[in-house]
Amino acid sequence: MRVFVTGATGFLGSAVVRELIDAGHEVVGLARSDQAAASLKAAGAGVHRGSLDDLDSLRGGVTAADGVVHTAFTNISASTDFAASCRADVRAIEAMGEALEGSGRSFVVTSVTALLPPGRLGTEDTPVLEAQPRAASEERALSFAARGVRVSAVRLPPSVHGHGDxxxxxxxxxxxxxxxxxxxxxxxxxxxPAVHRFDAAELFRLALEHAPAGARLHAADDEGxxxxxxxxxxxxxxxxxxxxxxxxxxxxxxxxxxxxxxxxxPVSSELTRKRLGWHPVRPxxxxxxxxxxxxxxxxxxx
Incomplete structure (x- = not known):
């Protein structure tokens, strides 16, 4: 499968690229700089120049791919506008989803477990808190399941850990x-909750290959x-x-x-493990x- 990956040189995205290549897929990563392009080439991936804000570049990358994995998101820090990052994410998801519409191709997007109500064990079927800014990304992405896209959302915990975190x-x-x-x-x-980056990367691959349209998946090894x-x-x-x-x-x-x-x-990944046969093995x-x-x-x- 030819897979277009956003965030392909990031902490998680680079692990996803390696996981996909090792599984025999051809990977093309989104790169906004010469440094990112060189990193992708060194990893054995192809390069598609552009950025999350360049919607035409996203559409171009999607059109040439058999499947898409979207891991890019502006990092949360003291210097970033979280609400603006969430709005940009929705726009990127809309552009890629529309390019995939009616194709039946796989589209894996990144979400977060923090969308779930606090204080009790959340499952993949627990309704999200719609007031959370990133809820719009997940809901907008999954709406493409009704428009002929095999879309799934992988929810990441607050800690995706490992060397280079x-x-x-x-x-x-x-x-x-x-x-x-x-x-x-x-x-x-x-x-x-927490997960090692390489275990999370495996789940993204499994979702790309096997997740049904509309699936919500939890990348959690530690429940809490x-x-x-x-x-x-x-x-x-x-x-x-x-x-x-x-x-x-x-x-x-x-x-x-x-x-x-x-x-x-606290979140459970029991349904994810059963549905896709995901078994985290890293620390x-x-x-x-x-x-x-x-x-x-x-x-x-x-």
Whole structure:
């Protein structure tokens, strides 16, 4: 299968590219820079120049493909406008979905488990919180199932981890190192699901090959790691105290990341495993943290 991949040089997308090539697929990745193009060529993938904002380039990439995997999204950080990123994602999904309309081809989009109601175990069939900004991306994508597209949504947990992680966990470590304390909010019992990047990449491939139209899939190995356990590993490896914060103190300590540190988002992937035969085999989040590679370069680590 010739597969067009957005976000193909990112932390997750590069793992998806490798997974697809190893499975015998031909991959063409979206590249907005010479550096990205060179990285794709080095990985054995083809190059399609463009960006998420260039809708014509997206349509061109889709038209020449047998299937599409959409992993690109503007990273969440203090310097990004999350709502604007979500709107751009919807526009990109609409452009690609319309190009696929009536073709029966596979279209795998990236969603998030944080769309689910907090505080209880969410399943693939649990209704999402429509007020969440990224809910529009998932719902818009899945609407193409009724328009002749074999579309599916892979929901990612707050932590997609592994060597080279650029997400929330490295940011938590950086905050802890800078402030000299590893913190959690309240009693720290709120839970983050997690998955290793290579296990997540396998699920994207399985979805591309086998997922039925309209499927919602959960890329969760850990159903829910208590946040205080994450803080505990960080504190031990950095050699700093671990402490509880009140909700009022969280904003000052965690800054833009504060709204995620109290997230209680336990999720099940049981239906996904049964439907696609997905069996994560890489280290879970805490064992991956314990390996120590997340703390390289942080002076004062234990």
């Amino acid at each position: 650029r997400g929330f966990v490295p940011d938590l470590i950086g905050i802890a190192h800078a402030r000299g304390v590893s913190a959690y909010v309240g009693d720290g019992s709120n839970r983050w 790691v208590p946040f205080r356990d994450i803080a505990g590993v960080v504190g031990r490896h950095l050699g700093i105290p671990v402490t509880a914060l009140s909700p009022e103190e969280a904003d000052g300590h965690f800054a833009w990341l504060a709204r995620f540190t109290s997230l209680d988002n 879970a989040l805490i064992p991956d943290l314990e390996e120590g590679h997340y703390f390289a370069g942080h002076s004062g680590q234990a």
